Amino acid sequence: MVTHLLIITPLLCIVHLSHQVCVDVPSETEAVLGKSMKLTCIDCRKREEVKAKTLVEWSFMPDGSRNTTHIFKYEYDTPIRLDSAFERRICWNGSQDLQDLSIWIENVTYSDSGFYQCTVKRDFQFGYFRHNITNIKNITLTVIEKASGDPTALYSEIMMYVLLVFLTFWLLVEMVYCYRKISKSDEQAQDTATNYLAVPSEQKDTTAAPVTE
Structure with a gap:
């Protein structure tokens, strides 16, 4: 050669x-x-x-x-x-x-x-x-x-979509949890105000703290 x-x-x-x-x-x-x-x-x-x-x-x-x-x-x-x-x-x-x-x-x-x-x-x-x-x-x-086709690129794309779905689901759960927590706090505050208004005025006066001179 x-x-x-x-x-x-x-x-x-x-x-x-x-x-x-x-x-x-x-x-x-x-x-x-x-x-x-x-x-x-x-x-x-x-x-x-x-x-x-x-x-x-x-x-x-x-x-x-x-x-x-x-x-x-x-x-x-x-x-x-x-x-x-x-x-x-x-x-x-x-x-x-x-x-x-x-x-x-x-x-x-x-x-x-x-x-x-x-x-x-x-x-x-x-x-x-x-x-x-x-x-x-x-x-x-x-x-x-x-x-x-590049299997690495395909795998990365699939993982990206899975991550997006997971983050979306996690965000929805957090929003529902916060909404329920705020609603429960509002209900408790409303119940407290209702109970206070239902107490007779005489009891409100007796429960008031005495004022000393």
């Missing part, structure tokens, strides 16, 4: 993202035919790896094949395409701190379905001590004709 090396110019298909906090999130595994797809590869650095030299290699094994092809490499701050099958459809989408090592695939085709592997090699040196660390992220990508 003939391998083509196509060095991408700094102004072509390079997106630098600054991440203050590194969160290792998995990649999406479904791509829509004809759309763009981000293959996410996150490798959070440890404190001792901040000054490490980083090499990123992306490989691809199509569905129904056992042949693995190296399709992309990021080395010495330079993104390099390694396979002509993706031509100019593949773009670097990593961050400046090289913790996000993702790539974009433009105009996804059915032939892009398969197994992708992101290999991250960090080489750092403390004085005379040199150490290498290698991490591997695996992604199995499936290309579909149309976007499928």
Whole structure:
């Protein structure tokens, strides 16, 4: 197989993202035919790896094949395409701190379905001590004709309606409770006034507190 090396110019298909906090999130595994797809590869650095030299290699094994092809490499701050099958459809989408090592695939085709592997090699040196660390992220990508419904969004919408119904019911209960409490207070006040008016005037005078000089 003939391998083509196509060095991408700094102004072509390079997106630098600054991440203050590194969160290792998995990649999406479904791509829509004809759309763009981000293959996410996150490798959070440890404190001792901040000054490490980083090499990123992306490989691809199509569905129904056992042949693995190296399709992309990021080395010495330079993104390099390694396979002509993706031509100019593949773009670097990593961050400046090289913790996000993702790539974009433009105009996804059915032939892009398969197994992708992101290999991250960090080489750092403390004085005379040199150490290498290698991490591997695996992604199995499936290309579909149309976007499928998002179950998370559907679940969130259902929960929102349930919450609205619950809040409405709770508000009605509170209104009924307050209304009954106010009505009971009014009835008690009215009964007290009626009982007082029913007491003879002689008893009202005798119950009055004496006034001393």
